[in-house]
Amino acid sequence: xxxxxxxxxxxxxxxxxxxxxxxxxxxxxxxxxxxxxxxxxxxxxxxxxxxxxxxxxxxxxxxxxxxxxxxxxxxxxxxxxxxxxxxxxxxxxxxxxxxxxxxxxxxxxxxxxxxxxxxxxxxxxxxxxxxxxxxxxxxxxxxxxxxxxxxxxxxxxxxxxxxxxxxxxxxxxxxxxxxxxxxxxxxxxxxxxxxxxxxxxxxxxxxxxxxxxxxxxxxxxxxxxxxxxxxxxxxxxxxxxxxxxxxxxxxxxxxxxxxxxxxxxxxxxxxxxxxxx
Numbered sequence: 001x002x003x004x005x006x007x008x009x010x011x012x013x014x015x016x017x018x019x020x021x022x023x024x025x026x027x028x029x030x031x032x033x034x035x036x037x038x039x040x041x042x043x044x045x046x047x048x049x050x051x052x053x054x055x056x057x058x059x060x061x062x063x064x065x066x067x068x069x070x071x072x073x074x075x076x077x078x079x080x081x082x083x084x085x086x087x088x089x090x091x092x093x094x095x096x097x098x099x100x101x102x103x104x105x106x107x108x109x110x111x112x113x114x115x116x117x118x119x120x121x122x123x124x125x126x127x128x129x130x131x132x133x134x135x136x137x138x139x140x141x142x143x144x145x146x147x148x149x150x151x152x153x154x155x156x157x158x159x160x161x162x163x164x165x166x167x168x169x170x171x172x173x174x175x176x177x178x179x180x181x182x183x184x185x186x187x188x189x190x191x192x193x194x195x196x197x198x199x200x201x202x203x204x205x206x207x208x209x210x211x212x213x214x215x216x217x218x219x220x221x222x223x224x225x226x227x228x229x230x231x232x233x234x235x236x237x238x239x240x241x242x243x244x245x246x247x248x249x250x251x252x253x254x255x256x257x258x259x260x261x262x263x264x265x266x267x268x269x270x271x272x273x274x275x276x277x
Contacts, residue, residue, distance in 0.1 A: 027063075027244030028209075029268035034059040034260035036079055039250065051256050052081040052089075059260055063244070066271040070101040071155060090114050097179070099155050103127065106153045108179035109139075121183045125153070137183045145184055151175045161191055161240060165216040169193035175225065186225040187233075193218050197239065203247040207265035214242040 036057035057079035065071030075095040082088050091114030098107045109122040119140035126134050131149040136142075152160065157176050164172045172191040194217040204211040218240045221232035231254065239247035249260040 026067075026270060029064045029270055030245060031060070031062045031264075031266040031268065032207075032245065032262060033264040034061075034249065035263045036077075037259050037261070038081075039257040039259050051083070053084050054082040055258055056080050062268075064268065064271065065101075067101055069271070070099055072096070072098045097154075099153050103153060103156050106177075106179070110179060121179060121181075123179065123183055125177060125179070127151075133177065135177070135179075135183065140182070143184070147175075147177060147186055151177050151186065154178045157189065158240075158244065161193060161218060161220075162242065162244075164191075165193050165196070165218075165240060166242075169195055169216060176222075188223040188225040189220055190223075191218055191220040193240075201239070201247070203239065203262045203265075206263055207245075209265055209267045210241055210245060210247070213245070215239045215247065 036055055036059065038052055038055035057077065060076045061073070063071065063073045073096070075093070077093045078091075080088055080090045091112065093110070093112050095110040096108070100106070104127045106125045107123075108125075109120060111120045112118045121137070122139040123135055123137035126136070128134070133147040133149070133151040135145045135147065137145070152174050154176060157174055160172055160174060164170060170193060172193065174189050174191075176187045176189050177185075178187070197215045197217060201210055201213075201215060216239065217237075219235060219237045221235045223230075223232050233253075235252045237250040237252070241247065245265065246262075248262045251258045251260070
């Protein structure tokens, strides 16, 4: 699934699909819902006026596709944050994307409403035969950006993480483009993948379909490639399931952290070359 960070404090990164044909097992078409809350609201490090003291919200995510037709994803996050002073902050993010089955292109659109209203961001990213990535934005204004080689789309990034996990885990570094912010950002990511989990999955309490699926603990740090700041913009921790589903999430922004608890998971009918089965 597309990873997104809108307004630097609200939008969780969710990934749920891999490149066509590259994974040893098919990835599950699915709908997932996550409940948002604030982690450790009584921590002394969260004592700043602008730091939230409570958070509520919901993430709804859907992934569909096939190895012939490509993959589509839709994402919505509604978040409300209470501060020690001032009015609550609220944000509603809607995002959709389509990634070609061969990984050669991605279309995307992100709409954000709330305290940090931003114009829609939309465009197409295309990879040339020599791997150069070009992004053509249509919103908020027409613009063409060249990002060079060795850039992954979010689904390709997840593919790489799953492959590394199957091989025993370790550190995976990658440049990732997801269209977030103004559409002109590359994330330099560093993922640390642990050994395969052996204890029963806590996610399976609300999602029985995950009970017998292999999974690995993953921590991914996202850095703005254009920034000289060595600190990540955010760090995402979760269990990555072999079928592409993301378990409950922790999103750490440094001064505070959010949790997105997997509340419901629905595995959808699989599609193979445009035919459901």
